[in-house]
Amino acid sequence: MDCSRLEYIKNVNDDGDVWAYEGYPIGAYFRLNFKESKDTGVDTHAFNLPKGSLIILSQKRPEYERYLTHVVQLVNEGSEDKPQRETGTWGIFRWVKVHWIADFDNISRIPLDKKEMRADWGFHNTKAKLLSSPSLMSQWGSIDALRAHLGEVFN
Template sequence: MDCSRLEYIKNVNDNGDWAYEGYLIGAYFQFNFKKNEATGIDNHAFNLPKGSLIILSQKRSGYERTLTHVVELVNNGSEDKPQWETGSWGIFRWVKVHWIADFNNPNRIPLDQKEMIANWGWYDTKAKLLSSDNLMKQWGSIDKLRVHLGEVFN
């Protein structure tokens, strides 16, 4: 997998199950952002750039936080927004799966802390930049991080 467009990591939860488990490589799905007017999630989701790759990090009950997917934003926010609903999970962006963990073998799913070497503040559903100060303290450059993640996801 080409990791040169890896730009973000995003927290995902699904009440005990693996979120988006049924979508295989090449599949498209509506990637949810939990609506929260106070944090500006709708504006954030709308402005994420088409073509960016996002790593999904999940914490399933009984497991450490893991890296489960790499997805690509396939539309501009303006193309997805007319389909948004008013429910708490109404905000979404259409994505395409580029990589997915082997859910049949949970012990082989990459651990977030081990691979990213950073502690995240998982306080909302915004996608965080991989070039953040937090990660760059550990990696020095986004290119070094992308090379490492290329080894993890290939």
């Protein structure tokens, strides 16, 4: 997988003891949800993410640590996805295509977020965070170094 377009990491979770988006294999399309929150501008944020960007999905099941479970690509402009928005907590979404997915049958082979990313920047909302954020760059020095490392993780 070409990691030169990795731009973001996003927190995702499912209810209960299941993995979010587990049933979508490489090449599949699905609606990546963002939790509605008027105070944090999630709506504007989600629809301004650029088409073609790759996003790492990080998630935690209740009894486990946080894992890197998917790499997905935004396939539409936000303006194309926005008219399909639904009302409700999870009505904000962007269409994505799966480029990489973890082996959910073997949890020991799923990359640990904290180990691979070397940062703990908090996951208090569902916004996609830039990989070039100061907290990550303080650990990696450059986005190219981080992308090179992630290329080894996801290949």
